[in-house]
């Protein structure tokens with residue numbers, strides 16, 4: 001019974017994300033290590049589920065270990081300069097073999113539809129093609145990189161045409177030149193270029209490690225691009241397996257991708273946990289802060305109603321119609337976290353009579369206790385100060401103590417300014433609290 005209940009509430013909780021992600025374009029980059037891992041089919045099942053939920057998917061796969069294994073078999077050294085592979089003729093042969101093999105393996109897994117597997121009935125379509133146009137890196141520091149290249153252009157129109165047909169697009173880290181040459185590319189660079197060219201909503205990098213602070217081992221939940229830059233400056237010795245995705249994340253965000261997710265591919269179901277749960281499991285990198293306090297917009301009304309509905313039902317907040325919120329939306333401030341409204345307050349100012357009232361203060365229960373309510377109150381107080389108001393009022397039935405601890409004092413109806421007196425509902429019998437603004 002308990003597990004049925006938690007299943008239902010889990011499924012309901014994930015529904016805002018299902019709506020939010022539908023018809024959005026996500027680019028997912030998986031390293032060659034992920035492809036040859038035993039649990040790779042789990043990732044493929046999750047990817048198939050994302051596609052079934054209407055997400056437009058581009059997969060970019062890596063082939064680094066597969067190239068190394070081939071070179072090793074041939075007793076040929078893997079040549080690198082400044083962490084970049086030098087692709088001589090022999091290495092290029094290995095690149096082509098590795099890319100072909102990995103592509104076929106992924107296509108095969110995406111084609112699965114066995115009735116007793118999570119892929120039953122999925123009938124996914126997948127295409128690969130010459131979507132990446134590349135040019136040679138050339139000679140750097142006197143070192144000829146031979147067939148190692150860099151992305152010149154992405155045929156985004158052709159990729160979008162495939163995505164419009166609900167087809168998953170699979171891209172190898174290989175590019176072609178107009179003269180028919182083949183270049184070995186970095187998978188992270190391809191994923192970055194593809195996400196930028198497609199104006200994707202998200203770039204998701206499945207990584208070998210979780211992104212942790214090397215100083216204290218703590219998992220980093222989110223960083224802005226500026227913070228990521230500082231992190232890289234301060235941790236120059238961090239392994240490439242972390243530095244490369246972080247660099248890709250900065251580049252993508254700077255080019256307009258709103259959210260880049262780094263997810264440890266060793267965690268089973270990590271993709272689903274990251275995309276369909278409130279706090280995710282990976283590291284989110286974005287140019288704008290992950291959580292912002294800002295004036296509300298009309299688009300926020302749905303989120304505000306969702307947030308305050310349970311509090312209205314419990315009688316903690318007075319009932320407000322959608323129309324009333326719509327009319328007063330300019331008075332509202334919200335805290336938005338990863339696209340969701342998690343806190344709000346309304347500040348009704350009366351400049352003529354030098355007073356203001358705070359109303360509809362609410363913080364979602366999962367986010368209480370870390371000063372979000374305090375920040376909203378402080379914002380209102382600062383605004384009231386700028387407007388040179390003299391008093392701030394609040395009516396409360398169950399939260400008096402919270403306001404008293406923040407400098408409000410109990411007052412009575414005789415001290416209420418007339419416009420508030422007219423609105424006072426004696427049946428509700430709210431306590432009246434007031435704070436002088438100084």
Ligand SMILES: CC(C)(COP(=O)(O)OP(=O)(O)OC[C@H]1O[C@@H](n2cnc3c(N)ncnc32)[C@H](O)[C@@H]1OP(=O)(O)O)[C@@H](O)C(=O)NCCC(=O)NCCS
Nearest residue numbers: 361362363368369370371372373374395396398399401402
């Ligand atoms: C009141 C509310 C906005 C505070 O938000 P918040 O982000 O948790 O606020 P803060 O982190 O700044 O403050 C947390 C502290 O307030 C306390 N607190 C929470 N609700 C309280 C209440 N009704 N009465 C007294 N104290 C309360 C918490 O116990 C916590 O104290 P602690 O740190 O000593 O444990 C939030 O609890 C909420 O939305 N409550 C339901 C709606 C509501 O009552 N709105 C006010 C209508 S007038």
